[in-house]
Each structure stands twice: as C-alpha cells, then as structure tokens.
Amino acid sequence: MQPRTFFDKVWDAHVIADLGDGACLLQVDRLLLHDVTGSVVMRELQASGRAVACPPQVFSIIDHLLVTKPQAAPRDGWTPVAVEMIGEARRRARELGVTLVDVDDQRMGITHVIAPELGIALPGLTVVCGDSHTCTLGGIGAVGWGIGTSEGTHVLATQALVESKPKRMRVTFDGQLGPCVSAKDMILKLIGTIGAGGGAGYAIEFAGEAVRALSVEARLTLCNMAVECSAKYGFVAPDERVFEYLKGRSYAPKGEAWDAAVTHWRSLATDEGAIFDAEMRIDVGQLAPQVTWGTSPQHVASVRDRVPAPAGEPQAQALAERALAYQQLQAGLPLADVKIDVAYIGTCTNARLSDLRLAADWLRGKTVAPHVTAICIPGSAEVKRAAEAEGLDAVFRAAGFEWHEPGCGMCGSGRGRLENVRVISTSNRNFENRQGKRTRTHLASPLTVAASAVAGHIADAREEGVR
Ligand SMILES: CC(C)[C@H](C(=O)O)[C@@H](O)C(=O)O
Numbered sequence: 001m002q003p004r005t006f007f008d009k010v011w012d013a014h015v016i017a018d019l020g021d022g023a024c025l026l027q028v029d030r031l032l033l034h035d036v037t038g039s040v041v042m043r044e045l046q047a048s049g050r051a052v053a054c055p056p057q058v059f060s061i062i063d064h065l066l067v068t069k070p071q072a073a074p075r076d077g078w079t080p081v082a083v084e085m086i087g088e089a090r091r092r093a094r095e096l097g098v099t100l101v102d103v104d105d106q107r108m109g110i111t112h113v114i115a116p117e118l119g120i121a122l123p124g125l126t127v128v129c130g131d132s133h134t135c136t137l138g139g140i141g142a143v144g145w146g147i148g149t150s151e152g153t154h155v156l157a158t159q160a161l162v163e164s165k166p167k168r169m170r171v172t173f174d175g176q177l178g179p180c181v182s183a184k185d186m187i188l189k190l191i192g193t194i195g196a197g198g199g200a201g202y203a204i205e206f207a208g209e210a211v212r213a214l215s216v217e218a219r220l221t222l223c224n225m226a227v228e229c230s231a232k233y234g235f236v237a238p239d240e241r242v243f244e245y246l247k248g249r250s251y252a253p254k255g256e257a258w259d260a261a262v263t264h265w266r267s268l269a270t271d272e273g274a275i276f277d278a279e280m281r282i283d284v285g286q287l288a289p290q291v292t293w294g295t296s297p298q299h300v301a302s303v304r305d306r307v308p309a310p311a312g313e314p315q316a317q318a319l320a321e322r323a324l325a326y327q328q329l330q331a332g333l334p335l336a337d338v339k340i341d342v343a344y345i346g347t348c349t350n351a352r353l354s355d356l357r358l359a360a361d362w363l364r365g366k367t368v369a370p371h372v373t374a375i376c377i378p379g380s381a382e383v384k385r386a387a388e389a390e391g392l393d394a395v396f397r398a399a400g401f402e403w404h405e406p407g408c409g410m411c412g413s414g415r416g417r418l419e420n421v422r423v424i425s426t427s428n429r430n431f432e433n434r435q436g437k438r439t440r441t442h443l444a445s446p447l448t449v450a451a452s453a454v455a456g457h458i459a460d461a462r463e464e465g466v467r
C-alpha cells in the first residue's frame with residue numbers, strides 16, 4: 001500500500017461513498033452544537049420534522065453568550081438574545097435527547113476546551129461544529145472542522161456529511177523554542193509567513209521536533225488558529241503524550257476498549273515517505289514572542305520590532321494602511337511603545353490550565369499597571385477548579401486581574417462590554433470591532449499578555465530574564 005498521511009488515513013476510514021470530483025459522503029463521529037449556531041441547527045431539524053440520527057454522538061454546549069463576570073445572580077447581564085438562544089439550546093437539546101452541557105453543569109466551558117477535556121473528541125475521529133475553531137481538536141489528533149448551519153442540520157439528521165477532500169500541507173517546525181516562546185508564537189509566525197489566505201484549500205499537518213515537544217494543551221493552541229490562515233483543518237498526528245492525556249477522561253474508552261483504541265491510534269501517524277501537496281518549514285530556534293499590530297492575524301511581528309510600513313501586493317498594502325488607521329498606529333513605532341488599556345487572558349486559544357499557570361507564574365509578586373484593566377477567563381469549569389486548587393486565582397487577583405467564570409467572554413463582540421480600547425489578548429482574531437466597538441486588538445501569548453499587563457504597554461516577557 002502507498003504510504004499515507006494521517007489525514008488520508010482518517011479520511012479514508014470515514015468515506016461512506018465517493019461522489020466523484022473529490023467529493024465524498026463522510027461518516028461524522030461527533031456533532032457539537034453551541035448556543036449561537038447549535039440552537040439554529042436544532043430548530044431547523046425540528047421544523048423539518050426529521051429525527052436525530054444518533055443522539056449519543058451529539059453534544060449541545062452553552063458557551064458563547066454567557067456573561068463571565070462574577071455576578072450576584074446567575075443570569076444577571078444576559079441580553080434578551082442570550083436568554084432566548086441559551087434557552088433554546090437547552091430546551092431543544094432535551095427534546096431531541098442529545099447530551100446537554102448546561103451553564104450550571106460542572107463540565108461546562110468553551111466547546112473546544114471541553115471536547116478534549118472530556119474525551120468527547122478522540123484521535124482519528126471526525127468532529128464537526130458550527131464554529132470555525134473546531135480545528136482546535138486537531139491538537140489531540142481528531143479531524144475537526146467548522147460547518148454551516150444547514151450542514152449541521154444534515155449531520156444531526158444523518159450523522160454524515162458531503163465534504164470535498166482538501167489538499168495536504170505539512171508544516172514542519174524544527175528546533176527548540178527559547179524561553180518565554182510558545183505555541184501561540186509558532187502559529188502567529190506561520191500566519192505571518194504564509195498570510196491569512198495561505199492555507200486555503202489545505203488540511204495542515206503540524207509536524208517536527210518543536211511540535212512533538214509541545215504539551216497536548218499547547219498543540220490545541222497551535223491547531224486552534226489553523227483557520228486563521230484559512231485552513232479548515234489543522235492537526236498533529238496523535239502520539240503517546242495524547243494517549244496519556246486522554247486516559248481516564250469521561251468519554252474516553254475504558255478497559256479493553258481503551259487498549260484496542262490505543263493500538264488503532266498508534267497506526268494513524270503519517271507513514272514515512274507519504275507525499276504532501278505542499279511543504280513548509282520554520283525553524284523556531286530564534287523565534288521571538290510574536291504580537292499582531294494590525295487587523296488581520298497576518299499582521300504580525302516580533303515584540304521587539306517596529307510597526308512595519310505597508311508593503312507588498314497592492315491589496316495587502318491597502319489592507320495594512322487601513323489597519324494602521326484603524327489601530328491608530330504609525331509605521332516605525334516600536335511595538336514596545338504601544339500603550340494598552342486592557343489585558344485579556346482567555347478563549348479557546350489560550351485558556352487552559354497550562355496557559356493560566358504560565359501567566360500566573362509570571363505575575364506572582366507583580367502588579368498590573370494602574371491604567372490597565374486585566375481580565376482572566378478560564379476556558380472551562382474544570383480549568384477554573386484546577387487553577388483555584390493551585391491558588392492561581394489568588395495570584396491573578398493579587399496582581400490586579402479580574403477572575404471570571406468560564407465562557408467565550410469578550411473574545412467576540414457579542415457580549416459588547418469592551419468599547420474603544422486597546423486590548424492585548426490571547427484570543428485568535430484581531431478583526432475590526434471584534435472584541436467590541438472600535439476595540440483595537442493585539443494578539444499574543446499568555447506570557448506576553450501578562451508581561452504587557454504589568455508594563456502597561458506591549459512587552460517582551462524575556463526582558464526580565466525569568467523562565
Ligand atoms: C459564533 C461562531 C460561529 C464563531 C466562529 O465560527 O468562530 C465564533 O466562535 C467566533 O469565534 O467568532
């Protein structure tokens with residue numbers, strides 16, 4: 001048999017019918033529904049009079065519309081839309097008999113954080129959700145991707161989906177990361193190199209020494225932003241580190257089924273000599289912490305660089321000019337001179353326990369600059385409990401951070417509580433108005449956000465020589 005890539009193996013195992021022209025009817029192993037798009041999917045299914053094909057494979061999770069700021073009563077501050085959509089996600093999930101992870105459930109949290117945490121997503125499975133960051137699940141060796149609501153309804157009714165096979169790209173990260181440099185910096189560097197459209201039409205396998213060395217949580221960060229270079233899928237072939245991470249998780253197989261699963265998972269790695277349609281290599285040995293200056297994730301530079309002058313193709317140049325105007329920045333300004341108003345640690349990109357530990361270790365004994373509002377939103381109830389058990393909440397609070405309840409929070413503009421401020425954020429999108437009206441977002445790693453919160457401006461965590 002021809003050597004195959006990880007993606008080919010998973011794809012081939014899920015083909016129900018080859019429809020020609022590269023399109024296939026694929027078996028879908030898990031459908032995740034959330035309060036924004038999932039409630040619409042369930043509404044459409046019920047309106048059409050169809051039934052759910054396989055309820056145990058469907059999970060309805062409430063995360064997007066939650067108010068995360070600690071409140072007096074559980075529903076304080078919910079917008080009428082949130083009340084309606086959350087109510088719908090809850091009610092329809094119960095009517096349809098799919099698993100509901102409700103707001104007060106001890107398993108609750110951001111979909112892409114809890115799916116690996118609970119073992120809902122597993123290596124070699126196909127997982128879909130009406131959410132572009134479903135690629136995150138590639139971090140544990142699942143093939144996850146974002147779908148539209150009508151596709152979601154189709155999956156709910158059939159547990160299958162028509163999908164066109166993408167081309168395969170391998171991105172190999174060589175070398176070893178230096179101190180204070182992380183998976184977030186790797187993915188930002190890649191997007192800066194290939195551009196926000198550079199992965200269009202591809203499924204990206206992340207490989208190489210630097211990827212193998214990443215923890216499972218860091219791999220989830222890496223894969224989370226594959227979609228920010230327009231790749232619908234991003235993944236790391238699963239290895240022993242992943243199996244160890246998954247062992248004992250609620251929905252992971254147990255006993256003999258576990259042993260059989262691990263044997264199967266071990267066979268999924270890309271074969272020696274398998275061919276990719278495109279190859280890309282990045283050496284991370286000299287990689288510095290990265291931060292975005294503009295309104296596209298491709299507008300990225302090293303923390304010690306200056307804001308670049310618009311350059312390149314006319315379209316890219318026009319985009320950069322507009323970005324500078326929106327961000328209220330001048331080309332040539334050192335990024336370290338950019339003063340920030342808000343420091344934000346959270347989201348499906350960087351709100352896992354290891355992210356919070358890194359930031360808290362940095363913050364211990366330090367104080368956030370007086371003009372900065374600093375916010376930490378754990379990615380799930382489990383992350384929050386574990387962080388509190390280690391006393392990380394106390395470290396964040398003592399440094400001057402707000403310590404929130406889990407959820408998507410102020411990642412997108414839906415909750416609209418940030419306005420006309422400059423935010424350094426661990427999230428994944430820096431589009432105009434993304435975090436609220438006229439918010440100017442700079443994407444960075446948790447350590448860079450922590451260091452910037454203390455400095456009051458974009459800062460290089462390496463400068464203090466810690467870690
Ligand atoms: C609401 C949802 C469809 C959306 C997405 O697809 O990514 C959201 O999660 C986001 O990050 O903007």
Ligand code: SF4
Nearest residue numbers: 133347348408411412
């Ligand atoms: S945390 Fe942000 S990027 Fe992630 S799913 Fe929620 S809104 Fe989307």
